[in-house]
Amino acid sequence: MAGSTLNxxxxxxVNQYGWAWVGLAIPSAGARITLHTDGTPESVANPSAKHLGxxxxxxxxxxxxxxERLSVDExxxxxxxxxxxxxxxxxxxxxxxxxxxxxxxxxxxxxxSYSTAAGYQQITLGIIAVTYTAxxxxxxxxxDATKFAVFNLYKTINESxxxxxxRRRALGNQPVRLTGNAISSRAAADxxxxxxxxxx
Amino acid sequence: MADPKDRSKNxxxxxxxxxGLEAQVKAGKLGVDPKTGERGNITVRELYNQTGDMKExxxxxxxxxxxxxxxDVDPRYEGGLDIGxxxxxxxxxxxxxxxxxxxxxxxxxxQESQHFDNLNNAxxxxxxxxxxx
Numbered sequence: 001m002a003g004s005t006l007n008x009x010x011x012x013x014v015n016q017y018g019w020a021w022v023g024l025a026i027p028s029a030g031a032r033i034t035l036h037t038d039g040t041p042e043s044v045a046n047p048s049a050k051h052l053g054x055x056x057x058x059x060x061x062x063x064x065x066x067x068e069r070l071s072v073d074e075x076x077x078x079x080x081x082x083x084x085x086x087x088x089x090x091x092x093x094x095x096x097x098x099x100x101x102x103x104x105x106x107x108x109x110x111x112x113s114y115s116t117a118a119g120y121q122q123i124t125l126g127i128i129a130v131t132y133t134a135x136x137x138x139x140x141x142x143x144d145a146t147k148f149a150v151f152n153l154y155k156t157i158n159e160s161x162x163x164x165x166x167r168r169r170a171l172g173n174q175p176v177r178l179t180g181n182a183i184s185s186r187a188a189a190d191x192x193x194x195x196x197x198x199x200x
Numbered sequence: 201m202a203d204p205k206d207r208s209k210n211x212x213x214x215x216x217x218x219x220g221l222e223a224q225v226k227a228g229k230l231g232v233d234p235k236t237g238e239r240g241n242i243t244v245r246e247l248y249n250q251t252g253d254m255k256e257x258x259x260x261x262x263x264x265x266x267x268x269x270x271x272d273v274d275p276r277y278e279g280g281l282d283i284g285x286x287x288x289x290x291x292x293x294x295x296x297x298x299x300x301x302x303x304x305x306x307x308x309x310x311q312e313s314q315h316f317d318n319l320n321n322a323x324x325x326x327x328x329x330x331x332x333x
Contacts, residue, residue, distance in 0.1 A: 023279045025241050028319055029269040030312070031285035034240070044233045044240040045282045131276050154271075186271025 011143035018059050018139030020090060022106045022178070023048040026134050026154050029187035032196055039138055039148040052103050053096035056173045061137050061151040063088040063180070063193070088153055088180030088192050090137050093173040097164040106133060107158040107176060123162070132157055135178045141197060153180035153193035231280065232333075242332070243280035250332060260330045267322035283323050290316035 019039070025046045027033050034045035041049040066085040069078035096103050100121040105114030110130035112123045136152040156178040165172035182191040231241030242264055247257035258275040265273045270281050293313035300306035 025280045025282035025285075026270055026273055026277075027282045027285035028289070028316070028323075029271065031282070031289040031316065034282055034285060034288065042240075044231060045284055046279070047230045047241055048243075048279045129276070131278075132274060133277070134279050183271035183273060185266075187269060191271065 011141075013142050014139065014149075015142065016139050018137050020052045020055075020059055020092065020135065020137050020176075020178075021046075021049050022052065022133045022135045022156075023050045024134040024136055024152070025049075026183070027152075029190045032194060033134075033136060033150065033152055035138070035148060035150070035198075037146070039140060041136070041138075050102055050106055052092075052094055052106075052176070053099060054094070056093040056095055056171055059090060059092040059137050061090045063195070086180070086192060089177050090135055090151065090153065090156070091160075091175070091177040093175050095171045095173045097172055097174045104162065107160075107174075108162050109133065109157045112162060125162075130157060132181060133178075144200075147198040147200075149195075149197035151193070151195045153178065154186075154191075155181040155183050157181070238284070239327070239333070240282065240284040241280045242283050242327075243278055244275045245278065246280075247332065260326070260332065263326045263330070264323055267319070267326045269319050283327075286316045286320040286323060290314075290320060 021041055023046070024033055024041055025048075034042040036042045040051075043049070064087050065083035066087065067081050068084045070080040070082065071078045094103065098104075100114065100123060101116065104123060105112070108114075108123055108125075109132065110128060112125055113128055114121070114123050116122070132155040134152070134154050135156045136150050138148050138150050141147045141149055158176055159179050160175045160177045162174070164174045180192045184191070231243065231246055232239050242261065244254075244257045244261045247260050248254055251257050251260070261273075261275050261281075264283065265271065265281060268281065268283060268286055273281065290313045293309045293316065297306045297309035297313065300309060
């Protein structure tokens with residue numbers, strides 16, 4: 001009898017930088033955000049999209065479940081596993097830390113208000129209502145740079161707040177961790193986000 | 201205090217931010233495809249621009265979100281809803297049905313395509329009923 005095919009395929013590695021965006025439009029349940037041919041969010045569907053700029057070491061993304069293992073008296077191992085929570089996030093270290101109008105104002109949800117007038121841009125700190133944002137990490141594919149992979153979270157908040165470094169011998173950077181939340185009354189299987197890539 | 205009409209001295213209008221935003225609002229084209237005139241994005245802000253009534257704007261936004269399967273999206277969210285996503289997904293699934301491996305796969309894709317078509321129709325019905333451009 002014949003054997004089975006091995007799945008070693010270097011076309012599916014990631015060795016490329018990505019772009020992180022916030023302020024994206026939320027797609028219908030089961031659908032995906034609209035991309036332009038260059039991999040950026042299409043501007044008619046996503047008029048408020050904001051790119052977060054340079055990072056010191058690229059981006060990490062994850063969606064990991066917290067599971068509860070249920071056991072019965074008669075078995076030595078758990079008989080069922082239930083996902084009770086999900087930790088989904090996009091995180092990195094931004095370096096454009098004085099970009100208040102394009103970057104910082106979108107990362108201070110729940111405690112920072114942006115304003116500007118002649119001569120200044122500022123973020124005032126206090127207590128305000130939390131406004132979530134849809135975020136996505138987008139990067140070109142290894143085997144076709146005109147096609148892109150997307151990790152999209154529909155309802156995120158930056159849990160790293162506002163933090164920066166001012167130094168001469170290295171780039172000042174600001175940790176960002178956009179954590180995903182669920183949109184209620186959305187299809188249960190598509191309430192947090194999606195991970196997809198374009199194919200031919 | 202500077203006369204509001206004296207733009208050169210009024211900080212609320214004499215700034216890059218204000219000029220950019222004013223241009224978008226005046227054009228009324230935020231979220232609308234300039235070539236086809238089709239609306240691809242909806243926010244409470246845009247609805248308020250058209251209706252002048254915040255309660256109405258939020259109500260229409262929630263109706264669109266409910267009709268299109270977007271979920272319970274916060275009306276304050278400025279990113280808005282990608283209202284073209286359902287129509288696009290419907291076409292995409294039709295294309296997948298054409299390339300299906302077998303009847304099972306084809307019928308699944310066709311069913312999903314119909315589902316997204318229904319969602320899109322529901323969205324467009326709400327927009328038409330509310331007179332949203």
